[in-house]
Amino acid sequence: xxxxxLNKKTKTxxxxxxxxxxxxxxxxxxxxxxxxxxxxxxxxxxxxKRDGTIFLGLGSNKxxxxxxxxxAGFKLGKALFSNKVSKAHINFKGNKLAKDLVFHLTEGxxxxxxxxxxxxxxxxxxxxxxELSFVGLxxxxxxxxxxxxxxxxxxxxxxxxxxxxxxxxxxxYANAIYDLFKGTDVEVWVYDKPQIEQMGMxxxxxxxxxxxxxxxxxxxxxxxxxxxxxxxxFVGKGLTYDSGGYAIKPANSMATMHSDMAGSAAVVGAMKAxxxxxxxxxxxxVTALTExxxxxxxxxxxxxxxxxxxxxxxxxxxxxxxxxxxxDSIYYAATKLNSTKIVELSTLTGACIVALGTEIIGxxxxxxxxxxxxxxxxxxxxxxxxxxxxTDSLTKAVKGDIGDLKNSIPxxxxxxxxxxxxxxxxxxxxxxHLDIAGPSWGSGRGYISKGATGVGVxxxxxxxxxx
Numbered sequence: 001x002x003x004x005x006l007n008k009k010t011k012t013x014x015x016x017x018x019x020x021x022x023x024x025x026x027x028x029x030x031x032x033x034x035x036x037x038x039x040x041x042x043x044x045x046x047x048x049k050r051d052g053t054i055f056l057g058l059g060s061n062k063x064x065x066x067x068x069x070x071x072a073g074f075k076l077g078k079a080l081f082s083n084k085v086s087k088a089h090i091n092f093k094g095n096k097l098a099k100d101l102v103f104h105l106t107e108g109x110x111x112x113x114x115x116x117x118x119x120x121x122x123x124x125x126x127x128x129x130x131e132l133s134f135v136g137l138x139x140x141x142x143x144x145x146x147x148x149x150x151x152x153x154x155x156x157x158x159x160x161x162x163x164x165x166x167x168x169x170x171x172x173y174a175n176a177i178y179d180l181f182k183g184t185d186v187e188v189w190v191y192d193k194p195q196i197e198q199m200g201m202x203x204x205x206x207x208x209x210x211x212x213x214x215x216x217x218x219x220x221x222x223x224x225x226x227x228x229x230x231x232x233x234f235v236g237k238g239l240t241y242d243s244g245g246y247a248i249k250p251a252n253s254m255a256t257m258h259s260d261m262a263g264s265a266a267v268v269g270a271m272k273a274x275x276x277x278x279x280x281x282x283x284x285x286v287t288a289l290t291e292x293x294x295x296x297x298x299x300x301x302x303x304x305x306x307x308x309x310x311x312x313x314x315x316x317x318x319x320x321x322x323x324x325x326x327x328d329s330i331y332y333a334a335t336k337l338n339s340t341k342i343v344e345l346s347t348l349t350g351a352c353i354v355a356l357g358t359e360i361i362g363x364x365x366x367x368x369x370x371x372x373x374x375x376x377x378x379x380x381x382x383x384x385x386x387x388x389x390x391t392d393s394l395t396k397a398v399k400g401d402i403g404d405l406k407n408s409i410p411x412x413x414x415x416x417x418x419x420x421x422x423x424x425x426x427x428x429x430x431x432x433h434l435d436i437a438g439p440s441w442g443s444g445r446g447y448i449s450k451g452a453t454g455v456g457v458x459x460x461x462x463x464x465x466x467x
Contacts, residue, residue, distance in 0.1 A: 001113050001129050002077050004106060004144055008133040011051040012088040014076065016101065018061040026055060039068045040075045050085045058101075066104050067382040067446075073108020074447035080130045081112070093136025102140050106147035111447040114155055116162045149276040150461055154454035156180070157262075157269030161440070161452035165241035165258040170289035173240055173261070174216035177268055185224065186275045191217040201328040203313060204288045206305040207321045210245060210298025211291040217329075219337075220271050220285040224278070231282035232467065233339035234271070234460055235329050237322045237346030238264035238289040245292050245318030246300050259452060260322070262440035263345035264289065266456030273461045281467045284337055288329045292321045304403045308332060309425055314400045317408035322348050323418050324407055327425045334427040341370050341430040343463065344422060345456045347437040351414030358438040359445075361385045361455070364419025367430035374432045374463055381458035385434065388416045395420055434459075 017026055019037030029035040035043035039059030046052040056076050059068055080088065092102065109132065117123050134144060160168065160176070168176075174190045181188050193214040196204060201217065208215040218238075223231065239260035243249060249257065264287040271285050299305060303315040308328040315324070326346060333339045352362040361378065363385050365371035371387060378385040397409045398420045405424060409417045419433040436455050444450035 001127060002080065002109050003129060003131050004109065004148070005131055005133040006137065006141055006144065007135055008089065008131075009135055010087040010089045010133060012046070012054065012085055014054045014056055014088055014090045014132075016090065017055050017057050018059065019057060020060045020062065029055070040072045042075060042079045044079065044083055046083060046085070050083065054079065054083075054085070054088065064100070066100070066380060069101060069104030070108040070111070070382060071446045073105035074112050075108075076105070077109045077112025080132065081128055084128070085130060086128070087131045089133040089135050091135045092140075099140050099143060102134065102137060103143045103147045106144055107151055108447050110148060110151040111449070114158065114449050116159065116451060118159075118163070146277050150273045150458065153269040153273035153276070153461070154457045156272055157265040157454040157457050158449065158452040160265040160268065161259050161262045161454075163258070165291070168258065169213045169240050169291060170216040170238075171213065173238070173289055174218050177218055177220070180268070180272065181220065181275070184275050185222055185278070186271055187221040189219040189221075191219075199308060199332075201288070201308045201332075203305055203307040203324045203327045204290060204329075206299045206303070207292055207325050208290040210293040210295045212295075213291055215288065215290040217288050218286065220268070222271060222275050222284070223282045224280055225282050228282055230340040231284050232341045232343065232464070233333040233337055234267040234283065234285040235326065235333050235342060235344040236264035236267035236285065236287045237261065237326055237348065238287040239322055239325070240289060240291055242292045242319070242321065243294060245294055245298055245321060247317045247319040248294065249319065256441060259441045260347050261289070262347050262436060262452065263456065265452075266345050266436070266454070266460065269454060269457035270460035270464070273457065274464050279464050281464050283464055284333075284339065286329050286333055286337070288325045290325060292318070307425070311405060311424065312400070312403035314403040314406045316406055320408040320418070322346050323421050326422055330422060330425040330431075331427065334425065334429045339429055342426055343374055343432045343434065343460065345434045345436055347440050348418050348435045349415045349437055351412075352435040353438040355388070355415055356386055356438060358442055359384065361439055362415050362435040363387050363432060364390055364416060364423065365432045366423050366426065366428070367432070370430035371432050373466065374434070374459070377463035377466060378459045380462045383439065383455055383459045385459070388419065390416060390420060398424075
């Protein structure tokens with residue numbers, strides 16, 4: 001594990017190198033084709049006791065981006081472990097890019113710590129600890145703590161998503177959220193099934209009907225600006241397990257469906273980062289928690305169910321359950337919370353993965369200005385967001401035949417029609433839908449871990465920070 005310290009010089013120095021501004025000692029390495037300063041490139045010159053120098057390439061200082069810095073930090077973290085370095089330091093003094101370097105290198109370094117080993121019977125008891133000191137930061141020292149809190153929040157989201165459904169179900173998840181924010185500035189309200197019934201969340205209850213585990217509806221409030229009524233609201237999809245219902249999934253597709261609550265985990269993680277770093281912005285988050293399972297009471301293909309809004313929904317596919325639960329969540333955010341703007345995240349459609357792959361978030365919106373803010377936050381976070389086109393014909397396709405709306409529309413463009421469906425419940429508030437089905441789970445790349453990725457936490461944090 002890497003622990004970051006401040007202002008403690010050691011016998012081992014990590015030297016940051018830009019390929020277009022090589023120090024004299026590196027020019028010889030380049031001539032020998034050993035090291036050139038390319039982004040993420042590492043060269044070690046260490047003695048037996050692991051004292052010496054480690055060179056870390058950062059590419060050109062004229063076109064550095066946040067992702068390159070994160071990946072470079074991640075590679076450095078792995079190199080420190082593999083080279084059995086126990087103590088080292090980086091001297092930032094005199095570096096004009098210090099603030100960007102500090103924040104994003106810290107992110108990458110700390111991402112190299114993550115491992116989900118909760119269920120391993122034999123854990124690595126004596127995992128190496130590396131003390132890495134940042135020297136010469138001056139007034140940028142606070143960035144280390146900010147980045148540390150952010151990565152911690154991403155890891156919290158990852159842990160929730162990685163936890164199997166035998167342990168993470170609506171009640172246990174709601175309790176964990178409540179416990180997470182004890183003693184913080186975030187106020188958590190947890191509503192149980194009778195309260196959900198009283199609020200008229202019929203869409204959520206319909207999806208939950210096939211499960212023995214009762215639903216929960218969770219509201220998280222962080223309101224540091226008491227004199228300001230306005231706030232943004234994050235809405236996250238919270239399906240703690242999705243079998244597909246009577247439109248049942250095949251076994252290999254079902255095995256990872258505990259991750260169908262990654263949107264919920266993202267908003268929880270974002271609230272943790274925002275509150276820990278005490279951002280001066282009012283933010284509220286909501287999530288409806290349920291399983292989608294099968295029994296004699298489960299909702300069926302062909303049913304018509306109502307919603308908190310009163311809008312009726314034709315159920316063409318019980319595996320399009322996320323948008324049904326989100327209908328009540330979004331409407332609650334728009335009306336009961338009177339949100340100024342809404343961002344919703346969900347592992348909503350396989351169609352979005354087909355369209356954009358596993359690294360890009362798909363999006364629909366009813367407000368271009370708000371979308372641009374969210375998209376730019378994603379760019380700063382290294383989470384790419386692509387706006388999908390909404391046409392009149394697709395908007396009409398979502399309208400029901402004997403009910404008000406359809407939850408599933410044949411003929412393709414499923415990622416778009418799902419977003420159109422959700423917008424009906426935003427009550428004309430500025431609304432951005434983010435389909436994170438692709439990026440929320442993966443085989444690992446760069447600093448993005450295998451399994452749960454924690455996608456969305458950093459985008460929401462950057463969005464709140466910019467507000």
